[in-house]
Amino acid sequence: MAAYKDSLLARIFKARYFAKADPFSATLGSRPSYAWRSIHSAQRLMRQGARVVIGNSHHNNVWQEQWVECKPARGVQKTNLSLGQNEGLVSSDMKVAELLIEGTREWNRLLLERLFPQDEVEQIEKIRPGGTLSDDVYGWEYTKTGLYNVKSDYWVQKNVLEGNIAQVQVSQLSIDSLYQAIWQTKTSSKIQHFLWKCLSNSLPTAENMTHRHIAKDASCPRCDSGPELENHLLFQCPYARFIWTLSPI
Known part of the structure; x- marks a missing residue:
């Protein structure tokens, strides 16, 4: 579908599942067909x-x-x-x-x-x-x-x-030290609390709101190119990536 964008198959799937995105960043969507679920996997x-x-x-x-x-x-x-x-x-x-x-x-x-x-x-x-x-x-x-x-x-x-998954499983460390580092950081309690929520997956992202049945759409409201997980919100969203790219940090 990415290579043959004008084919009938690509046009049908684009209209149904990724009208504002592309096959590599599209979400599964609601009530997906067996074919799209297989492609998305x-x-x-x-x-x-x-x-x-x-x-x-x-x-x-x-x-x-x-x-x-x-x-x-x-x-x-x-x-x-x-x-x-x-x-x-x-x-x-x-x-x-x-x-x-x-x-x-x-x-x-x-x-x-x-x-x-x-x-x-x-x-x-x-x-x-x-x-x-x-x-x-x-x-x-x-x-x-x-x-x-x-x-x-x-x-x-x-x-x-x-191979990458196996390597991560072997080398992954506990994140307890990160929690400790948050509360030891010399900053305002508001920022400490925000960092704690990031690490605990407690931000009200679209994905979390959908999981709690508060919202129906888990996609990012800014770019609509994928589910709004914390990593997407802070790092992967095109808007976030653009800000990080221009940042002096």
Whole structure:
């Protein structure tokens, strides 16, 4: 569906399940069909290996889309500009095409160096855009051809995802020390209480409100691209990511 956006299947599923998002960030929704439930169950796996292959780059967001080459692919995560230095150079809906010299396939190196740290510039310059006559398409990172196949999918599942889960289970530490650190932090009691609620999953996020039968929609009210969990609210939401990117922290 990500590669063939104009197909009948993609148009039907988009209208029904992810009208304001994409297959990689769409929620399960209410009363999903068996087909969509099956597709959605593979969402995490597909996010691990899918990457936008840049063509004319007019529709891909610099911060949100998975276009920077690494495994898994990601958007740009850092910038040199603080909120006070923004000067209209960047925005939350900035497109990849704005980083190119107009009418060419060449990156605007002066702009890249002004906006991003050197490590991000080097990652971006490894990418060769297809040009104004080619569309952005999705490729699969774990095959030489860039085409998805079941064999590589199975390899990713067994060696990447399950391997990471096993490593986390072995190395995960108790969070008791984090609770202690919260109350020892020299700040206001209001901030301490907020941090405690974050760590305890007690914030009134849409997901929590839905779980308690107070609300019916668990999706993020700002971006509508996924359930509003605490991690999404504070770090993964495009608006939150944009603020962190511009933050001097």
